[in-house]
Amino acid sequence: MVQKLDRLKESPSQTAGPYVHIGAMPNWVEITGVWKEDLGLVLVGPETKGERVVVKGHIYDGGGTPLKDALVEIWQADAQGLYNSPRERRGKADPHFTGWGRQPTDGVTGEYKFETIKPGCVPYRDGRLMAPHITFWIVARGINIGLHTRMYFGDEEAANAECPVLARIEHKVRVPTLIASRSEENGMPTYTFDIHLQGEKETVFFDI
Amino acid sequence: MSDHESFYHRDRSWHPPAFTPQYKTSILRSPQYPLLSLDNTISEMTGPVFGHDRLGPLDNDLIRNFAKTGDPIGQRIIVYGRVLDENARPVPGALLEFWQANAGGRYRHKKETYLAALDPNFGGCGRTITDEEGRYWFRTIKPGAYPWPNGINDWRPAHIHFSIFGHAFAQRLITQMYFEGDPMIWQCPIVSTIPDRQAVEQLIAALDRENTLPMDALAYKFDIVLRGRRSTMFENRMEGN
Ligand SMILES: [Fe+2]
Numbered sequence: 001m002v003q004k005l006d007r008l009k010e011s012p013s014q015t016a017g018p019y020v021h022i023g024a025m026p027n028w029v030e031i032t033g034v035w036k037e038d039l040g041l042v043l044v045g046p047e048t049k050g051e052r053v054v055v056k057g058h059i060y061d062g063g064g065t066p067l068k069d070a071l072v073e074i075w076q077a078d079a080q081g082l083y084n085s086p087r088e089r090r091g092k093a094d095p096h097f098t099g100w101g102r103q104p105t106d107g108v109t110g111e112y113k114f115e116t117i118k119p120g121c122v123p124y125r126d127g128r129l130m131a132p133h134i135t136f137w138i139v140a141r142g143i144n145i146g147l148h149t150r151m152y153f154g155d156e157e158a159a160n161a162e163c164p165v166l167a168r169i170e171h172k173v174r175v176p177t178l179i180a181s182r183s184e185e186n187g188m189p190t191y192t193f194d195i196h197l198q199g200e201k202e203t204v205f206f207d208i
Numbered sequence: 209m210s211d212h213e214s215f216y217h218r219d220r221s222w223h224p225p226a227f228t229p230q231y232k233t234s235i236l237r238s239p240q241y242p243l244l245s246l247d248n249t250i251s252e253m254t255g256p257v258f259g260h261d262r263l264g265p266l267d268n269d270l271i272r273n274f275a276k277t278g279d280p281i282g283q284r285i286i287v288y289g290r291v292l293d294e295n296a297r298p299v300p301g302a303l304l305e306f307w308q309a310n311a312g313g314r315y316r317h318k319k320e321t322y323l324a325a326l327d328p329n330f331g332g333c334g335r336t337i338t339d340e341e342g343r344y345w346f347r348t349i350k351p352g353a354y355p356w357p358n359g360i361n362d363w364r365p366a367h368i369h370f371s372i373f374g375h376a377f378a379q380r381l382i383t384q385m386y387f388e389g390d391p392m393i394w395q396c397p398i399v400s401t402i403p404d405r406q407a408v409e410q411l412i413a414a415l416d417r418e419n420t421l422p423m424d425a426l427a428y429k430f431d432i433v434l435r436g437r438r439s440t441m442f443e444n445r446m447e448g449n
Binding site for chain 2: 006007008009010011012013014015016017018019020021022024026029030031033034035039059062063065067069073076077083084085086087088098099100105107122123124125130133135136139140141142143144145146147148150167168169174178198202203204205206207208
């Protein structure tokens, strides 16, 4: 025998199931009056600094069908590249931007949609800059443990080419699965980020 | 940010794998490429903060927070415990959200098709934030078991779903709590996605007769463990190594 490390094991994950909305966004599933508004629906207010953008897309299963019962969370830096978190030591983030959002995929169309701002660059562990990105976390029925991925911006070609995280992807043909294309919809810059859980276009997911 | 604040790597053999054919929905929803292993960056070592001021007085009382004409039907229970990290340190300020079926095993959700009746006095959602010592508690009724479309006759054991925010996005976790002594735990295709029996046992809340409120509510203790940070003692690593 040797000494014990006195460490606990992380609680194992279980699927969020089909009714995750009851806990995460009760008002959206018509459980009203318990609390006033669901958390994470609104990221941007009138005083938030930065370029307003829409981020939207679908999450496809291995059969090409969009998930209509998923929950998507995003976490991102502000326009200066600072996180609104006590663990942010590099400066003070925009107090009018939490950086965290949560949306369902629509029950009919399967589309998710966030109105947010484009984040600034954030340094990698060694100080090099990572390209602007939004961290995604996806849960749903049939997903046993939440999936981490990142969305990068299609109009940041130079930064994407230098990003130390994208550089870690060995199969270069898979890099585009993380890059959202930019278009204009209703006068708003709109990034479309489709996520494929499986198949030829499977999105790169991280163990992070 | 230097790497002493990163988290222990997740033990993927303790968690369920993505592809678990006995749970049929996982078949088409499981990534097949290996995950790309990456040390945490500041994007995962940070996370949102939820202040206690967000909460209403009934947010952790599922017996009262939706009640219309009286109390919901069912076995009154208290669920309490602590949120700790892998270093056994408390995680204060963690937002916990929970949701569950009513005493008959029915969820208040339009996609739910089980025959059991809705309870007009039960919504099935609640939330709370851990205190300075990582403690939390809430009051509810014990959820019923329910059938679900997977195999022809699969039933979920009684359970409460939990969503937990620690201090960092890397710690984000959703799991389920089961009840001590329930034989159906060991027959469930979702429970059995977890490969290790001891890991399953970590999700089974203990009946706590000592903390039971006489003539009122049974108590169940459910501790939750989130990922822990690496030691801050070894900070003298040379830059650039
Ligand atoms: Fe459930």
